Amino acid sequence: MLGCAPADREPALMHTSPLVDYRPPALPPIENGIAHGLPREAYTAEAQLALEYRKVFARHWTFVGFAHDAQEPGDAYPTQVAGQPILVARGHDGVLRAFHNVCRHRGHVLLRDACRGARAIVCPYHGWTYAMDGRLRRAPHFGGYARVPEDFTPERFGLKELRCEVWHDWVFVNPDANASALDAYVGALRPYIDGVDLSRAQVVSKLDFGVVRANWKLLIENFVEPYHVPVVHRESAGGQPLRGHYMIVDGHCFGCGVDVSDAPDAERGERLDMSTRYLTLFPNFVFAWYQPDQLGVHLNVPLAPDRTRQWRVIYQIGKEDWDPEYAERLCSLWRQVHLEDHGIVEELQSGRASCVMDDGGLLSPHWETSVRRFHELLVDTLV
Ligand code: FES
Ligand SMILES: [Fe+2]
Known part of the structure; x- marks a missing residue:
């Protein structure tokens, strides 16, 4: 029988496989004030994902x-x-x-x-x-x-x-033993969730979306830009008009928000009709505050250049427990919203087979500044 000596407590370094010749994309150019997106190999190449594993996920929270x-x-x-x-x-x-x-x-x-x-x-x-x-x-x-x-x-x-x-319900790993503390990393969210008592966050439901046939970056990009909302979520987010949105680009925190002032004309939980902050911390912490009493957190795990596993957890943060029927309506609504987004990102992934996407397409100089910030952070990390 072996004894029970203390475990090997040295944090394990994250060794990743050596890279073959692969030059990651440079920061795409800005032409006449309009930025290009990342070129198609950033979403399709095995070597790109290997580099992201090595330089992004093995070195950040x-x-x-x-x-x-x-x-x-x-x-x-x-x-x-x-x-x-x-x-x-x-x-x-x-x-x-x-x-x-x-x-x-x-x-x-x-x-x-x-x-x-x-x-x-x-x-x-x-x-x-x-x-x-x-x-x-x-x-x-x-x-x-x-x-x-x-x-x-x-x-x-x-x-x-x-x-x-x-941090509250969220588990972070950082294989880099020299990285700064998690508190400094998550502190970037605080200005945007002022007044939210995260210690109240109570899990309502965990939605498992299985494997989405798209690169993990397309899921992040889709989350942080509001430009698609009136087209893709015409019904489900009908209470969040494009004109009410604003952009958030602040260090490694990027996303958008929407202020809704009109009184909702649908039953509570039938559509998105509340003021919201959609926030991401580079590389993959996806967090939203639906005012006043709901949080949503996405976990996206990259599996392959064109495969990502996704879950969403819905939290209530108010003093009163939600009515079960309201909670059920919200779960259905969120399933619907995610499926609408998955349809889009899977078609974006298919579009990356086209040589037209060698130039990365174009980013709105107003509604996709958050996507540009994500690309800046990524490209800076990969060099
Ligand atoms: S016990 Fe042999 S591989 Fe684990
Ligand atoms: Fe969406």
């Missing part, structure tokens, strides 16, 4: 999951960062941690599905067993039947831990 999905000791779930499998687990000491989701023996992925109240994580291949805080507890028969190799030091072979911090 990346949103990887929700704390409420590992609420109790022994809860854990698999996710990804920078294309690598990781798991988020709550130890029996109550601490939430992130680890590479890979057995230290031969590299079998440990967790395929979420688990609740587990005592340990057992590798399905040869039964190596890890405590929920990452320590290696057992490596059965590793040195022969019922034997441990003489010089084997289990404390060296705990799960590889990643730097992980939680």
Whole structure:
């Protein structure tokens, strides 16, 4: 029986595969005051995504999951960062941690599905067993039947831990051990959510949209520009007219907002008709405040140049619990809004097969300044 020595606590560096010759796009030009978007290979090339994994997701605070999905000791779930499998687990000491989701023996992925109240994580291949805080507890028969190799030091072979911090319900991983604290990163949102008591955020529903057949950047871009709203969401967002929107471009925070003054003429929850702030923190934290009492957070996990896994969590932040019928109407509304957007981004992805998109298309100098800011941040990071 192996002892239970402290786990290997050195944060694991995120090693990504070496890059073949690939030159990331330069910042697209501005012609007569109008910017171009990123060229098509930014959305289609495997090498682009490999570079983004290496320089964006492995070096920034990346949103990887929700704390409420590992609420109790022994809860854990698999996710990804920078294309690598990781798991988020709550130890029996109550601490939430992130680890590479890979057995230290031969590299079998440990967790395929979420688990609740587990005592340990057992590798399905040869039964190596890890405590929920990452320590290696057992490596059965590793040195022969019922034997441990003489010089084997289990404390060296705990799960590889990643730097992980939680902000309210949102779990972030930053493989760069030298990066600044999460607080400085999320602080960019504060001017835009003044008066919101995030400690009240209560999960109403988690919507799982499965795999969207589009590059992750198209989902971010679509979220931060309001130009499409009156066309794509004519009914579902009919209470948020284009004329009420304004843009937000502020460091690594970018998006837009809308002020709605007209009295709603639909039943509450049937369409978007409230003042809203749509905010993104580079690279992938997507957050919206629907005033006064609703939040929405998207988790987008890039799987391939043309595949992204997406979830949305709806929160209530008011003092009164929502009426269940209202909550149900909102869930239906959000499913509808996301499906409308997915139809668009999947066609945008198809359009990236065309050589016409070599010039990246054009960005509105008014309504797509947030998209331009996203491109600036991305291109600056990739050089
Ligand atoms: S690969 Fe996990 S126990 Fe062998
Ligand atoms: Fe949309």
